[in-house]
Amino acid sequence: MPEETIGSCTVKRLSILDPQGNADEILLPPLRGEDIRRLYELLVLSRTFDGRALALQREGRLGTYPSILGQEAAQVGSAFALEKSDWVFPSFREMGMHITLGYPMHLLYQYWAGDERGLVSPDDLNILPVCVAVGTHIPHAVGAAMAASYRGDRNAVVCYFGDGATSKGDFHEGLNMAGVFRAPVVFICQNNQWAISVPYDHQTAAPSLAQKAWGYGFEGIQVDGNDVFAVYRATRAALEKARSGGGPTFIECHTYRMADHTTADDASRYRPPEEVADWRDKDPVLRLRRFMTQRRLWNEEYERRVLDEATAAVDEAVRRAESAPKPAATEIFDYTNAELSPRQERQRKETG
Amino acid sequence: MPQMNMVQALNLALRQEMERDPNVLLLGEDVGRDGGVFRISEGLQEEFGADRVIDTPLAESGIVGTAIGMALYGLRPVAEIQFMGFIYAAFDQLCSHAARIRSRSRGRFTCPLVVRTPYGAGIKAPELHEESTEAFFCHMPGIKVVVPSGPYSAKGLLAAAIRDPDPVVFLEPTRLYRLIREEVPEEKYTIPLGQARLAREGDDITVISWGSMVERSLKATEGYRVDLLDLQTLSPFDEEAVLASVRKTGRVVIVQEAAETCGFGAELSATIAARAILHLRAPIVRVAGFDVTMPLPKLEDHYIPSVERIGKALDEVLTY
Ligand SMILES: Cc1ncc(C[n+]2csc(CCOP(=O)(O)OP(=O)(O)O)c2C)c(N)n1
Ligand SMILES: [Mg+2]
Numbered sequence: 270m271p272e273e274t275i276g277s278c279t280v281k282r283l284s285i286l287d288p289q290g291n292a293d294e295i296l297l298p299p300l301r302g303e304d305i306r307r308l309y310e311l312l313v314l315s316r317t318f319d320g321r322a323l324a325l326q327r328e329g330r331l332g333t334y335p336s337i338l339g340q341e342a343a344q345v346g347s348a349f350a351l352e353k354s355d356w357v358f359p360s361f362r363e364m365g366m367h368i369t370l371g372y373p374m375h376l377l378y379q380y381w382a383g384d385e386r387g388l389v390s391p392d393d394l395n396i397l398p399v400c401v402a403v404g405t406h407i408p409h410a411v412g413a414a415m416a417a418s419y420r421g422d423r424n425a426v427v428c429y430f431g432d433g434a435t436s437k438g439d440f441h442e443g444l445n446m447a448g449v450f451r452a453p454v455v456f457i458c459q460n461n462q463w464a465i466s467v468p469y470d471h472q473t474a475a476p477s478l479a480q481k482a483w484g485y486g487f488e489g490i491q492v493d494g495n496d497v498f499a500v501y502r503a504t505r506a507a508l509e510k511a512r513s514g515g516g517p518t519f520i521e522c523h524t525y526r527m528a529d530h531t532t533a534d535d536a537s538r539y540r541p542p543e544e545v546a547d548w549r550d551k552d553p554v555l556r557l558r559r560f561m562t563q564r565r566l567w568n569e570e571y572e573r574r575v576l577d578e579a580t581a582a583v584d585e586a587v588r589r590a591e592s593a594p595k596p597a598a599t600e601i602f603d604y605t606n607a608e609l610s611p612r613q614e615r616q617r618k619e620t621g
Numbered sequence: 622m623p624q625m626n627m628v629q630a631l632n633l634a635l636r637q638e639m640e641r642d643p644n645v646l647l648l649g650e651d652v653g654r655d656g657g658v659f660r661i662s663e664g665l666q667e668e669f670g671a672d673r674v675i676d677t678p679l680a681e682s683g684i685v686g687t688a689i690g691m692a693l694y695g696l697r698p699v700a701e702i703q704f705m706g707f708i709y710a711a712f713d714q715l716c717s718h719a720a721r722i723r724s725r726s727r728g729r730f731t732c733p734l735v736v737r738t739p740y741g742a743g744i745k746a747p748e749l750h751e752e753s754t755e756a757f758f759c760h761m762p763g764i765k766v767v768v769p770s771g772p773y774s775a776k777g778l779l780a781a782a783i784r785d786p787d788p789v790v791f792l793e794p795t796r797l798y799r800l801i802r803e804e805v806p807e808e809k810y811t812i813p814l815g816q817a818r819l820a821r822e823g824d825d826i827t828v829i830s831w832g833s834m835v836e837r838s839l840k841a842t843e844g845y846r847v848d849l850l851d852l853q854t855l856s857p858f859d860e861e862a863v864l865a866s867v868r869k870t871g872r873v874v875i876v877q878e879a880a881e882t883c884g885f886g887a888e889l890s891a892t893i894a895a896r897a898i899l900h901l902r903a904p905i906v907r908v909a910g911f912d913v914t915m916p917l918p919k920l921e922d923h924y925i926p927s928v929e930r931i932g933k934a935l936d937e938v939l940t941y
Contacts, residue, residue, distance in 0.1 A: 332745055332746070332747065332918050333745075333746060333747055361747075380917075382918075382919065383745060383917040383918030383919045383921075384917060384919045385916070385917050385919075385920075399748075401706075401747050401748045401749050401750075402706065402707060402709075402710075402749055403679055403707075404679070405710070433678075433679035434679065436678035436679045436680045436683070437679060437680055437681075437710070438680065438682050438683070438710065439710075464650075464678075464679050465650065465651045465655065465658070466651045466653075466654050466655035466676070467650065467651060467676055467677075467678070467679070471676055471678070472678050472679065473678065533658075533746075534658075538654075538655055538656075539654045539655050595919075596919055596920055598920065598923040600920060601911065601913045601914075601916045601920050601923055601924055602911070602913050604914075605912070605913045605914060610912070612881075612882065612912060613911070613912050613913070616881070616911045616912060616913075617911075619911075620911070620923055
């Protein structure tokens with residue numbers, strides 16, 4: 270018997286908008302001028318939110334904070350494709366997704382200042398609390414997607430995580446089950462090239478993360494994660510597929526973490542400044558602005574207005590977050606269980 | 622004698638153990654190039670090479686699982702879990718394998734492994750970065766649990782843990798990493814596992830504590846005449862030292878950061894009740910964390926046993 274090839278995997282990469290702002294006309298999603306402006310405004314708002322968070326942290330007004338700088342297009346572009354009724358299982362570095370879906374920014378600040386109340390998703394959104402234990406939420410997204418199928422809902426489920434999370438057992442178990450049960454779930458992996466100090470090539474020997482989906486029997490695609498159009502297009506297609514019974518998709522957003530891992534980290538200890546400089550030229554906001562300039566969707570006056578509005582919104586969010594009443598000590602008990610045990614009641618009295 | 626904080630003491634212990642025994646190697650997330658997020662392994666990759674100070678992918682079960690394999694083969698791996706809240710993925714490996722391989726193979730294979738991890742609250746860190754769930758591991762026969770409370774004990778206990786023939790979970794109180802400086806001998810030394818340390822001596826009360834709470838208990842017992850026992854090793858713990866002190870004082874306050882219910886204090890209480898109850902002059906009092914999900918930074922101070930709460934307990938047993 271000769272050896273035969275019983276399968277082979279091709280890995281696709283989608284990019285639409287290049288760093289100079291030139292777009293592939295055929296692949297460009299059918300977005301109106303106002304949608305494109307909205308995307309731009311969300312990118313700017315996300316970046317403004319993030320810059321302020323870093324400043325607040327330096328002043329001791331926020332706790333440890335993970336910057337999204339450089340990853341805005343991966344987050345805004347994907348979330349822009351979602352319906353409000355979809356379910357989202359985030360990791361901890363997707364504030365651009367929150368902002369795009371309309372999650373109140375003051376709650377985000379409250380959370381990163383160390384206040385549980387910032388995790389309370391508004392009733393019209395199904396965004397789960399930030400998942401700090403890397404990758405452990407992946408099976409939950411699959412289960413929620415199976416539940417949506419079971420109920421016959423048209424909702425899709427989106428799960429965000431980083432390149433580091435793909436090394437976890439939960440990633441394998443979750444993706445395998447998604448494939449087996451053809452769950453309506455979209456995995457959005459922000460491959461920002463680093464997991465704290467561990468670079469991509471130390472995280473996996475695979476040349477792409479997208480190809481991992483092949484092993485689970487469903488489609489994986491790499492997109493230029495700094496290209497908001499490519500991210501949007503791929504996510505939309507994956508969501509449509511999920512809603513119409515086509516099963517899961519894995520989207521690898523190829524992007525870069527421009528900042529330190531968190532405010533508790535110093536990336537200069539482990540990564541070369543030239544690498545960071547290279548990626549600066551691929552900036553997601555800059556490239557959309559270049560595109561819009563070509564299309565006469567952008568001018569200085571518009572820029573000023575967008576920045577002013579973003580700054581005002583962020584100012585207001587900070588004000589609201591910081592004027593929230595201090596939580597009472599007894600609140601540490603309030604949601605431990607639906608009902609407190611007699612022992613917890615006794616302990617609660619001790620704090621109050 | 623040089624002054625060191627716990628970070629420096631642990632770093633020195635690792636360096637000296639690696640120099641002493643070529644079988645000792647380190648693995649974990651960010652332990653190499655970055656020297657560990659708390660810098661415990663700072664400089665060690667440069668000194669010993671990337672195949673001996675191994676930056677792993679982000680995979681706790683993988684880290685502990687491969688470390689078990691190395692230990693079975695004869696190495697002495699020291700695995701780092703970045704924070705105790707992320708050790709749970711490795712729980713299966715620890716409980717189903719590390720803890721039992723000696724027994725399952727009737728001694729043919731053993732697992733001389735150390736799993737180090739920072740634990741405990743008080744650093745205003747994100748969720749799951751402040752866990753104190755040592756009792757889970759104390760419940761597992763086959764695993765030793767060691768908790769230093771300062772730079773001196775950290776260095777000697779870590780060296781002993783690395784030389785120990787069985788798996789050791791080594792919990793480092795994050796809040797104390799840089800808080801305490803004390804004299805630490807430059808030369809190698811070990812502190813035997815299973816022995817408590819008398820951090821303060823007195824006749825009225827036996828205060829039993831470990832790790833992060835020893836520092837608080839020292840503050841709280843100032844002006845009181847207490848035996849302050851720093852257990853150092855929780856499993857196996859120094860029963861005789863506990864009982865001898867209780868027989869002397871007749872009053873017991875246990876201070877643990879972990880949630881009250883089924884914490885290690887419960888084991889201590891039961892042991893004292895079983896073997897020294899007739900010496901007690903007051904009920905045993907536990908000062909513990911509350912039975913709640915560990916709060917985020919805004920509320921964490923309400924969770925952690927405070928000097929005041931410990932003081933109240935001291936007065937309670939004295940005036941009973
Ligand atoms: C299970 C687990 N292990 C370790 C950590 C500590 N930690 C926080 S983020 C991080 C790296 C995550 O990398 P990646 O998944 O690529 O996400 P990124 O931070 O790059 O967004 C690590 C090791 C954690 N939060 N959870
Ligand atoms: Mg990453």
